[in-house]
Every structure is written in C-alpha cells, then in structure tokens.
Amino acid sequence: MPINYYIFLSLALFIIGIIGVLTRRNVIIVFMCIELMLNAVNLLLVAFSKMHHLAAAGAGNAVNNVGSEGQLFVFFIMVVAAAEVSVGLAIIVMLYRNTRSVDINFLNRLKH
Amino acid sequence: MSISEILFYALSAVSLVSALMVITSKNPVYSVLWLIITFFTISGHYLLLNAQFLAIVNIIVYAGAIMVLFLYVLMLMDLRKESEPQKNKWLKLAGAVAGGSLLLVLVAALRNADTRMAEINTGNIGLIENLGRVLFTEYVVPFEIASILFLSAMVGAVVIGKREKTIRTTTNTLQQEKTAEAVTA
C-alpha cells in the first residue's frame, strides 16, 4: 500500500483522539483518547518501518534488518503507555475518592 | 483490488468508525468497548504489515491488560449512569474546530508527501525471532531501563493509591494485638 494511506489513516485516528480530549470532561474518556492517539502513532511507525525495509530490500541490501528499529520503538511506546496508565489511573482513582467526580476540571485542585 | 487491499480498506473503515464511537458514546463503558474494537483493528493492520509480534503484544497489552484496567476502574466508580457533566457547547465547538483545523492543516501539508510503498504481507522483520535478536543485542540497555520504569510506575501507583488513614489504623491494631499478646503471655 502507498505510505500515504497509512499517513492519512493514522492522522485521522490521531485527530479523533484530539477532538475527544478537547470535547469530553470525563477524565477516563480523555485518558482513553490519549491511548488512541498513541496507537495512531504506533500504526504510523510500523508502516514507516515496513516502508524502509522495502526500500532497503529493493536496493539489494544484504543485511535485511532495516526497519526493525521502528517496531522496537512501538514496543517501547507500549511499555511507557502501560506504565503511564497504571499511574494515571491511580491518580484518577484518588481524584474520584476525594471529589466523588471524574470531571477533568477538578484536576485544577492539583494546583494546591 | 487484491485481498489485502480490501482488508486494508475494511479495517480502516472499522477503526475510524469505532474511534468516533469512542468519543461520542455517552456511557464510558461503551467507550471502552469501542476502544477495544479500535485496538483490534489496529492489530489487524499490524498483521497486514507482517508485524505479528506487535499485533500480538498490542492485543495482549492494550486490548487485554490496559483496557481491562480501565473497565475495572469504571466498575469501581460505578459510572454507568449518565453522570458526566457536559461541557459548554461553545467550548465543545471550539475543541472540534481546533481539531478539525489541525487535521486540515496536516492533510494539506502532507498531501504531496512521498508515495513510496509500505510492504504488505512480506518481509520478516516483524517476526519475534528478528525483533528479539535486535532487542536483546542493540537495545538491551533501554530494555532494562524499561523494567526500572515499570518498577517505579508500580511504586508510584501504590504510593498514590494507598490510603494513609487506613494504614495508620492497621498499624495501630497491629500494635494493640501485640500488646494484647504480651498481656496474655
């Protein structure tokens, strides 16, 4: 597939995530939208990785490991995302425990 | 149109629709379920790109672990009912317009981008064997650092989530028990 298609697809997913972040007030949904944005980026990374692999194979490169970095990057992003979710959800639970609400605007209490 | 192209279009359409459903559904539980579907379609894209390892990890980590965590939290909070306060509609509009204009700008910027091909169905770099070799040779240090990150995230989650009062009371009870034991002895 042409790389364009992947670019536009992940762009669309990313923007959907952004709009979700901007329009919803539920912290959990905002958080999910962030995960969606991360996945959009992951998809694009994998697509680019394959694109570079193809280009290297076309050039007759003997060592055919080109592009694996991109996929490893996706792997690390997943690692970070998992860590982030665990901490983030803990914060959300604390917020809910203190305010009985998951309204994102209550997060301004973190100022104090 | 080959079978993989058909699959690509179909998966794309499903993922977009389900992503939209994530942000539009009122009930957060439905949002979670739609998001899981989105992740599954993205895993499908990975399979199409012959990145089997990532596809499996995506399903296990994201669709499995993370989303289950989300669901668990939602259940814990009992948020099934329409409790979410709605945003000011002008603010909503502003957010939608801002996101839309970002999309527009990016599409306009990238419409003349490279039209090289991304390999589909072939290539073996996405296999566990290859990725594992690279990961445990060149990227072994970041890999180990990632484990430290996990450890710290775990500690952080525990520290944030623990209830100070309860801890104090438990220690008190423990002490009381100890004194009681001493008295009986």
Add this chain to the structure above:
Amino acid sequence: MKNLIALIPLLPFIGFLINGLGRKVLPKGVAGLIGSGTVLASFIISLTIFLQGNYAAPVVHLFDFISVGSLKIPFAFQVDQLTTLFLLIITGVGFLIHVYSTAYMHEEAGQHFARYFAYLNLFVFSMLLLVMGANFVIMFIGWEGVGLCSYLLIGYWFKNVNYTAAAKKAFVMNRIGDLGFLLAVFWIIAKLGTVSYNEVFTAANLAKLSATDITGITLLLFVGATGKSAQIPLYTWLPDAMAGPTPVSALIHAATMVTAGIYMIARSNALYQLAGTTNAIIAIIGAATALLAATIALRQNDIKKVLAYSTVSQLGYMFLALGTGAYTAAVFHVMTHAFFKALLFLGSGSVIHAVSGEQDIRNMGGLKKALPITYLTFLIGCIAIAGIPPFSGFFSKDAILLNAFAYDKFLWAVGLLTAALTAFYMFRLLFITFNGSFRGTEAQRHHLHESPIAMTLPLIILAVLSIAGGFVGIPALFTEGGEKLAEFLKPVINPEHTVHVEHSTEWVLVGLTTGIAVAAIIVAFLRYRNYKAEQPSAVGRLLENKWYVDELYNGVVVKPINALGSFANSFIEKSGIDALVNGVGKLVNYSGRQLRWLQSGQVGSYVLLMVVSMVMFFVLQFFLRR
C-alpha cells in the same frame, strides 16, 4: 647581581605579605622585626650596589610584562646612579622610620600594629618599584602603588571621619595628577612605540618628536608631578595628609613619596631639556608654590601642619631647580630634604608622643628641658632647613638659588624671600614649642618624658646626616674637587649647559642668603622667645586660613561637581534610567499578572491552547515560510 637587584623590592613585598596576612596572629615584636628587617636588608643590598659602583649594564630584564602587537613592555629594572641614590634614601630613611615606628606605634592593638607595618612595607615596595622601573609603565605601577599606600596610611585610623576624608582628598587629588601622567605615557607610546627609558631618551627618538609633542608630553608629565609632589594647584592634599601617623608623614609625605615627581622629571631630563616652555612653567609654579606654602606656614599652629607646608615649600624649591635646568641641585635637595625633614617630622612625633597626642603648639612650650635629645636634633633640623652653613640644607638650597639667579632674577628673588620665610617659620615653631614655659594641662606636664631609644636613635642618626649630608655636593666655590654629586650623576643627568657665575658674585649670593636667614632667625627669636596668645591681624587670619584655597576649591570645583552629581542622580538616574529599569520590571509584573489567568489549572484549556498553537506552528512551517 640580577637576583640581588630583584630582591630589593621583593623583600619589603614579602614583609608586606607576611604582616598583612598574619596580622591577627603575629605578636607586635615579630611584626615590627619583619617590617624593619626586610627594609634593612634592602638597604644593605642597595649599599652593596652603591659600593660596587658597577653601572655598566644598568637594565635588568625580569620578564615580559605586556606584549601586544608591536608594543613590548618588559618588566625590567634599571639601576643606575640616580636610582641608586634614591634607593639609599628610600631604604635608609625608610629603615630608620620603621625602627622609630616600632616605638611610636606601640600603643596600637596587635592587629592594627601589623597592618601598619604591612602598609609601610607595601609603600616601600611601591616606591622602590617606582625608582627602579626601567620604563614609564613600571614607574606608573609604583606611582599608583605609593598613592594607594598613602591613602591607606592617611586613613590608618579609619574610625575618624575627618581622617578618612583627608585620605579620600589625597587619593582624588593624586588621581587628577595620575591622569596627566597616564596621558603622557600614552602619548609617548603613540609617537615612539616604546616606553623604556633607554629607548625613549635616545637622540634618534627624541628627534622624532615635534616641538608640540615634547611640550605636551612634558607638561602632562608635570601635571602628574604636581599631583604627587603637591604643587600648585594640587597641593592642598598634603597638609591634610598629616592625619596619618607621624612616622608616615615623615616617610611618605616628606622624605620619599612626594619626591617622586622630582625623580620622574630628573629621570626624563633628556626630554625636559628640549622643552623650554615647560621648564619656564615648572620654574614659575615651583617658585609660586614655595612662596605660597611658606606664607601659610607662618601662621599655622599645628606642629605637623607647619612641617607639611614647609614640605610643600621645599618641594616648590626643587621644582624651581628642575625648571631652571638644575637637575642635580634638585636631586641634591631631595636628598638633604629627606634627611632634615624626616628628622623634623620624627622630632615632632617625639614631641607629640611626649605631650600625649597634643599637636597644637600653643599648648606646648618649654619642652627644652624635658626633651633634651629631641630638642637638640630638632634644632639641628631647623638650622639645616633654614640654610645656615655648613649644614646640609645650605648647600642644596644654595645650589638651587644660584641656578635660579642665572636663570631669572625675579625667580631668584622669590626664592630668597622664601628662604627668609622658611628660616622664620621654622624657628617660630622651634621657639614656641621648646622655649618659654609649658602651657599645657597639669596631666600633660606630669607625663612629659623623653622618648625611648628606638625613637631617639633614628633622630640622632638623621641629625648627623642632616649635618653631614651636604658635603657630597659642596660647590666648587668652597673646595677644589667639589660637586661630587654632579659627577656621580653625570651619566644620567647631563645638562647641556652649566651655569657659570663669577666667584665674586657667588660669594655675594651666599652671603646674602645666609645673612637673610640669620636675620629671620633673630626676628623669630625676639618675637617668639616667650610666646603669648595674640590676636591675629587681618593678614594673619588670611594666612591662618591658608589663603582660603580650600574654600575656593570647594566653591569652584567640589560644589559644582556635587551639584552636577545630584542633578544626574535626581534627573538622569531617577527619572531616566531608574524609570526605564523599573518600567521593564513593571511591564513584566503587569503582563505576568494578566497572563496568570491563562494558568487556570483547567486541563481542558491547556490542551485547547496546545492544539491551537500546534496548528499555528504547522501553518507557519508549511504554508507561510515557503
């Protein structure tokens, strides 16, 4: 030899470091010993050099000091006959005064005692640098160094505001002169590209300078000399400098530092011999200073002030000699003056010591019996400065007056009048202080005592030198083969023309000078033998108030500058610069206050702003900059 020469200034510097850094731990005896010992060692080395008399290669190159482009300024010493003479004066008199100080300053607390000796050693170091430098820049380092030490020592008792004000006055006035010196050095560099004496003073280089250059350079150098050597118009700092301890006055403000200007001009005599206009100016200013200071000294009642004005007056003499081309006579007078003026100052210190810090001679009197040694030595000093043969002052003063006579009769007359005034005010001081009956308090009377040996011994040595010091320069008039000093200095100071006055005329002049001095002494004796307080006449008041020169300077220079300063402060500083600076602060403050509302803590608005700015960045990047 080379190392030995470098040791001369280095030893006092080491003494300065030890005393300065260890001032809190060193006991007084050790501090005094280090201070005096290092100077004594320098004196011995200087004496060795003098006795060896080997001046074949006077310049000793130590290291390159400044090397910029084509300008090379080495850190080099030049020890020739002139320098050796000054070395002997500085380290010799300096040593005596150090010894004197150990007794005089003994009541100071240990820390301040060591500080005093540290300053004194630093001064000796700077002064040695000044006379030993082989170029104008090294001389300038010493020049500034002695100015600094003078400031530090005048303000030695820094808890007294008047003293610190006097120190500041000395410092500022010296800076005015130093600017002239510095400009002259720049001028020399610009024209010749070198500052070393033995390059500047070559005939080839001097020929390169136009008449304007020479006049300008010599005048600017002379401005520097007026500052350091207290000539009109920059002399007023010297009398105020008496705020410092008395040994300091003796060393710095009488014997050595104030003669730096004379040394500098004598050193540059090759240049000055080409500058007729400057010489005339120097001679006139010298004569005017001599006369003015002498008249002021007539009516001063502070024992040190009298001596201070007498110093200014004698410096005026030296400049008169320089202006008339009699460089040897000027250096001769520097030497004899160092002896008898140090003696007089130290004697006054002894008197002050005896009467518990009193300085007003109206409250003294009759000290002859209580202080026999001080009295005798003071008397010798007075005779020497008055110019009675065969004391040292007579020969040097006579040489100056002789040259002035050959140069211009009017200047000579002024010099003669000044000589009479000098004899008069010095003996007025002597009689009021030592004759008559004691006019102080009972407590002071009981306390009267002769000073300890550490103070009287330098007095005696200096008295001997004041008597005998003149014999090195006996004019040919008295003995065959005189003028030893001129012969000695010939390689450095070689005037193109020598004065030829008939021997008969010379005899008349000598007789006139001596006679007028003796007459003045007799008048002083008759009038002040038994001093009683008297109502000053109008002229007397004018003199007592020093011709109101300080007030004039205050009105003409200080007040306008103060006014300018307060104007600049209130208008330019407050409403200009401050307003600008505060305005920036206020702007930031205000904008911060406004921007604070953006920092609402609402995550939603943060994300919205982030997205909007992202859009803007992309628009900028992809559409506008293309």
